[in-house]
Each structure stands twice: as structure tokens, then as C-alpha cells.
Amino acid sequence: CSAVELHSIAEYSRHRHGSCVLKATMHAKLTISLAVALLYVPLGAAYYSATKLRKYLPAPAAPNHVSDPTSSLSPQTFAFVDSALQDIKREVLVSCGGVSRGYEVAVGVLGTSQTLGIDGDDESTIVTASADLLDEWGVGHKDCNNGVTLLLALGDRKVGIFAGKGATGLMTNRVRSRIIKKMTDELKATRDHDVALRDAVAFIGDALNGDTSELFKWTAEDYVNYAIWGCVAIWGCVYLADAAYNRCKDKVRQRRLQRTLERIDEADLQAAAEEATGAAARFNATDCPICLEELPGTPGAAAGNTNETLLLRCGHSLCSQCAGEWFGRGVDRAGIWYPLGEGGKPTGCPVCRTDTRIEGQDPDHHNGDDAGAGGGGGGAGGGGA
Ligand SMILES: [Zn+2]
Ligand SMILES: [Zn+2]
Incomplete structure (x- = not known):
């Protein structure tokens, strides 16, 4: 504003209440919206901080496969899970490049997913974080890419499971989703993360052994869901059949009327x-x-x-x-x-x-005719055979 020459108080006043103030307001608004935008980006749905992942979730100390920096798991669960994962690496083998290598499964346990900057309502970003964990920790043999990572956020009961290319044949998308669902259901129902994690690791071991029968065994919830879908399907079929029957009946009635009209x-x-x-x-x-x-x-x-x-x-x-x-x-x-x-x-x-x-349109008068025609057709068919 200083660059403009102002010749009177009135002019200054007009100027002040005009463009200069407007410009200043716009400037302030722009700054505020930029600040708000910056504030919201980290809270956005698909955001998490890889830096925080590195900082708050160090790789398990060899030869362990579980990283629990906040010591949230009971010592028994830590020992059970860790030895199960070591067994998998020793015993569940996959051949790549002519050499047999064990599958490597690693587990990371966090206080809450907010530690990584993940929004409280966001259910899926933790899977992205578990994928980065695989690279970050170097899980799986580099020739086989046969690593699997499980990332568990205890406070908000979120689970991410990721499998390297060499493990997706057995740890399919369907298997991973099912394990995640079973785990989150259990965490929500019992809040017992020790049991939930033991079960999940057992399911992963089974899946890498090619056995998913226990994982996909129908639960009570499945029965209810399938029953509901079954009822919906049956209702739909009955509805369609009824509509088709009525259309057919109307056609027959119209043909009958036509015949009656011709005869009269x-x-x-x-x-x-x-x-x-x-x-x-x-x-x-x-x-x-x-x-x-x-x-x-x-x-x-x-x-x-x-x-x-x-x-x-x-x-x-x-x-x-x-x-x-x-x-x-x-x-x-x-x-x-x-x-x-x-x-x-x-x-x-x-x-x-x-x-x-x-006169003569009453359907009852024609039932005899129709039955006779049908019988005749049947007789002809029998003769042909
Ligand atoms: Zn009348
Ligand atoms: Zn009327």
C-alpha cells in the first residue's frame, strides 16, 4: 500500500477499506487454508509415516522373529510365537533356484497404529505398513522373496499381513484377509491379544503347510450369513417363478379369449x-x-x-x-x-x-379341450418312441 500516493484522508480511508484490506484478508485466508491443508494431510485416510515405522518398530533381535518394543505381549506368548516362527523357518521349506529355503515370518507389535500416524478410522493402511516392514527388516530370502509379515496394533486392534511374491501362492489374498478378519474379530470380542496372535501364527503356519481347512471352517457367523443369503436367493427364485407363472397364465387366458371370440x-x-x-x-x-x-x-x-x-x-x-x-x-x-x-x-x-x-369365456369350459390336446400330443410321442 505504501507505493500508492495518497492525497487526502478520505482517499486513504477509501483505499484502506478497499483493495489493501481485501488483499490482506485474502492473504490471511490463503495462509490459513494452506496451514489447514498441511495439518490434514498426515491425518488423511491412506497416510502413514515410514520414518516412524523405522523409528518405533526396530527389527527383531536375531534369532528372534518377533519385535515387541513396548513389551505388550506376555512372556509366554512372545516365547510361543517366536519359537513357532523359528520352527516354520526350519521346517516349512520352499524350493527356489534349486535350493530349499524355509519361509520366514516376522511379527511386529505396536501400541496403537497412531504411532505410525495412521488415522483412527483407517482399517487398510496398516497392510501397506506391513508390506514396508518386509523390505525394512529384510524378511524372507532375497532369492525367494518368501517372507511374511504380520503387523499388530494392540490399542486400536488393527492387523496387517503381507506376503512376498514367493509366499503368495500359499498366503493368498483370501487367506490373509481371512486371518486378519479372524484376528480382529477375536480382538474385538475378547480383547485377548495373546490368544489372537497365537491363533493367527498357527493359521499362518498351517497355510504355509498347504492346510487351510481350520482357517476356513465355518463359524456360527458364517452359518448365519449363508443362511441369510440362502433365504434371499430362495425368495428371489420364488418371486421370479411366480411372476413368470402369472405372465404365462395371462397369455393362456388371452389366447383362450381369442379362440372364444373367433368361435362366437x-x-x-x-x-x-x-x-x-x-x-x-x-x-x-x-x-x-x-x-x-x-x-x-x-x-x-x-x-x-x-x-x-x-x-x-x-x-x-x-x-x-x-x-x-x-x-x-x-x-x-x-x-x-x-x-x-x-x-x-x-x-x-x-x-x-x-x-x-x-359367453363361453369361463376357463372351466375349456379345461377338457386342453387336456384332450395334451393327451393327444403325449400319445403321438409315445408312438414315435
Ligand atoms: Zn348389470
Ligand atoms: Zn364412473
Whole structure:
């Protein structure tokens, strides 16, 4: 602001409250947001500090395979796990470059994952940290890359397992995920990290021996999950089958109606129409019996009504909207409207209960025909065989 020449107090005041103040505010805002951004980056979901990993989790002192710098494990568990891992290295061998080498499994135990700067809600970054641990500690033979690392954060019950390329054949993604899940479930249920770690190391030993039967044995939770999925699947199948059956039934009904319409004599339809028209003249109805509105086409009908008046074979009339709601779909023949008799809909007139379908449309009348046709087909098939 000093570079600008100011000629009066008023000008100075305008200036002060104008661009200079604005610039200063923007500057401050920018600085604050930058600071906030810097503050949040370390707390971001996929962040952890490799420096802290090196600093707080030194490699196990040879010949040990477990690093527990905060002495969180009981001495018994430390001894059990460490000797189990030494057994694996001695006895569970893999051939690489013509030489048999033992799998190397190392375990790191942390107070909490926040020690590495991992966010409290972040469940997956600890796996990345366990991968870096493999390189950092040099777990596995360098020719075989057959190391496995397990990183356990006790305070927030997080587990990461990583396997080098030479070990992923047995320590597959599925195996690692299952062990992690079993371990975190156990930690959450019992908070007994000694038992959880012993079990996990036993599962890793089994897996490297090619045996995952115990690991994938169904738990009560699995049974519940599969039962739920089974029920959902069965319900879905029943629903689809029911929908298909109903569609099929509707098609059959429509074909039957078509056949009926073809069979019915035009003269019969005309006779029915005359009878209905005569009855309608006697009833002399002007209102729809359902909605009680003036029927379209009668002198008192409301203007702009897009409904039609439908005459049923009994001589009663409905507006087309009410007919649709009452009967479902229908067909018009010689001036009479006949309902199709679709599933679940009534076929009787709402006023006099007369069956309003076309004569002979009742499905019961045709069951004999269908059975006869089916039997004939079966007979022909039998003859061919
Ligand atoms: Zn109506
Ligand atoms: Zn009627």
C-alpha cells in the first residue's frame, strides 16, 4: 500500500477499506487454508509415516522373529510365537533356484497404529505398513522373496499381513484377509491379544503347510450369513417363478379369449348387443353407478370429460375409468364391452352381479379341450418312441 500516493484522508480511508484490506484478508485466508491443508494431510485416510515405522518398530533381535518394543505381549506368548516362527523357518521349506529355503515370518507389535500416524478410522493402511516392514527388516530370502509379515496394533486392534511374491501362492489374498478378519474379530470380542496372535501364527503356519481347512471352517457367523443369503436367493427364485407363472397364465387366458371370440358367431354378438341395448333403454341410467358422475354422452355430462360410456352385456353402463378399475382390461364387440377376466379382477357387474364376460369365456369350459390336446400330443410321442 505504501507505493500508492495518497492525497487526502478520505482517499486513504477509501483505499484502506478497499483493495489493501481485501488483499490482506485474502492473504490471511490463503495462509490459513494452506496451514489447514498441511495439518490434514498426515491425518488423511491412506497416510502413514515410514520414518516412524523405522523409528518405533526396530527389527527383531536375531534369532528372534518377533519385535515387541513396548513389551505388550506376555512372556509366554512372545516365547510361543517366536519359537513357532523359528520352527516354520526350519521346517516349512520352499524350493527356489534349486535350493530349499524355509519361509520366514516376522511379527511386529505396536501400541496403537497412531504411532505410525495412521488415522483412527483407517482399517487398510496398516497392510501397506506391513508390506514396508518386509523390505525394512529384510524378511524372507532375497532369492525367494518368501517372507511374511504380520503387523499388530494392540490399542486400536488393527492387523496387517503381507506376503512376498514367493509366499503368495500359499498366503493368498483370501487367506490373509481371512486371518486378519479372524484376528480382529477375536480382538474385538475378547480383547485377548495373546490368544489372537497365537491363533493367527498357527493359521499362518498351517497355510504355509498347504492346510487351510481350520482357517476356513465355518463359524456360527458364517452359518448365519449363508443362511441369510440362502433365504434371499430362495425368495428371489420364488418371486421370479411366480411372476413368470402369472405372465404365462395371462397369455393362456388371452389366447383362450381369442379362440372364444373367433368361435362366437357374429349373429350371437349382435343378438347380445340388441338385448343389452334394450335393457339399457329400460334402465335409462344417466349416472355411472360407481363414481356417480353423469355418464359421458348423457345431457348433464361435464364438458371436457375424456371418459367413455361402456355398455355391459347386462344393460348397465359404467364410465371407462371405473370399468378399468373394477374389471381391468376388456374388449369391445358389437357395441358391448366385455372384460377379459384378468387375474384377481371381478367379472360380475357391480350393479346386478351378472357375469359380464363373453359367453363361453369361463376357463372351466375349456379345461377338457386342453387336456384332450395334451393327451393327444403325449400319445403321438409315445408312438414315435
Ligand atoms: Zn364412473
Ligand atoms: Zn348389470
